[in-house]
Amino acid sequence: MNIWSYIAKRILLMIPTLLGVIAITFAVIQFVPGGPVEQALMELKKGQVGAGEAGGGGASEYRGRQGIDAERVKEIQALYGFDKPPLERFAQMLKGFATFDLGNSFYHHKDVWDLVKSKLPVSISLGLWTFFLTYFISLPLGIAKAVREGSRFDVASSIAVLIGYSIPGFVLGVFLLVMFGGGSFVQWFPLRGLTSDNWEQLSWFGKVTDYLWHIALPVTASVAGSFAVMTMLTKNTFLEEIRKQYVLTARAKGLNENTVLYKHVFRNALIPLVTGFPAAFIGAFFAGSLLIETLFSLDGLGLLSYESVIRRDYPVVMGTLYLFTLIGLVVKLLGDLCYVWADPRVQFESLSR
Incomplete structure (x- = not known):
């Protein structure tokens, strides 16, 4: 086996290894609590608490606004891409990785x-x-x-x-x-x-x-x-x-x-x-x-x-x-x-x- 055949073989073996690492990490992420959707909902609830207290409506008014509207939840999920099934999101991520498109940061709002x-x-x-x-x-x-x-x-x-x-x-x-x-x-x-x-x-x-x-x-x-x-x-x-x-x-x-x-x-x-x-x-x-x-x-x-x-x-x-x-x-x-x-x-x- 010459050097170029060896390098080609090793590069081919890198592909399943890389996919395995990414797949395992992606699967673990799906079960980790406190994701971006949950954090956005928490911020909305904090905002409602502040609005209720600033409005002076009292405790009864605030209790009526504790829940987040289902349409708003769907909008937040769509904003972060969580409105799609996990397999579709994984395939979309791999497609981007193939061209070194790593996506955009949720926090920094940058590539x-x-x-x-x-x-x-x-x-x-x-x-x-x-x-x-x-x-x-x-x-x-x-x-x-x-x-x-x-x-x-x-x-x-x-x-x-x-x-x-x-x-x-x-x-x-x-x-x-x-x-x-x-x-x-x-x-x-x-x-x-x-x-x-x-x-x-x-x-x-x-x-x-x-x-x-x-x-x-x-x-x-x-x-x-x-x-x-x-x-x-x-x-x-x-x-x-x-x-x-x-x-x-x-x-x-x-x-x-x-x-x-x-x-x-x-x-x-x-x-x-x-x-x-x-x-x-x-x-x-x-x-x-x-x-x-x-x-x-x-x-x-x-x-x-x-x-x-x-x-x-x-x-x-x-x-x-x-x-x-x-x-x-x-x-x-x-x-x-x-x-x-x-x-x-x-x-x-x-x-x-």
Whole structure:
């Protein structure tokens, strides 16, 4: 099986997987109470209560207006598309997804795709910095720990890494805000947002400085936990390779330590790290960003997804789920391709089983 046949087969397998995820979520939504229709009816009832009290009609007048007219209920159902059977709504939604028409938000009254694109800059900023700093710190540190296993450096760095891993990102974020964001000590960094209000009036250098000033605390809180896992994975992977027979043979031939480490060990040890590279890259944008975005008032995709679930904004829920699932399936395919690229001994037939 060549690479193109393998890719075509995997793409065909993505279709039922994607449909299954969307169908299960759509079915669950049908039984969740407090949907947009119920919320609209609740607002109408609140309005009637206010009108009855403001009109001074007394309790008897209000009790006569407690019920919602059946025609009004049908109008609200039609407004949100709930006047159609579930299967028809599901088919209509899939038809829109096929052309990347994700519908319109019930709450924001905007196209879901435009809404997602408006939130992307925040998530991309946070995700890119988290991803690159995680790898740039973890790989050299993990290699250094493997080479110096058992030394004071290894023990001290392991303690520091485990302490960072044991502290949740949002807890560290609160600590950073209290210490350096004007909480109880000093205000060296801003409390919210990615840029200042006067960002457009700043010079090019001023814009870069202002952006880095705002992103410092959120990125620090995001990186603290993720780089610990990658560091220990790098160390253990390199240790496993260093102890293999081919390393002893290379050393016996008189090769210097750097040649053995970076020419022979590095390529083999890189395999588990490279295969997780696409998933880590995408995960930095969408995973674990909710609490950080909320804590630092960053209006990104994590906060959008959370608010859409709370507000029962079903087009946003289903639209973002569709995009995230599709991205996840593509990333899984890229991970398998990276595995073959890193280790040519692996064949596509074994990956497809």
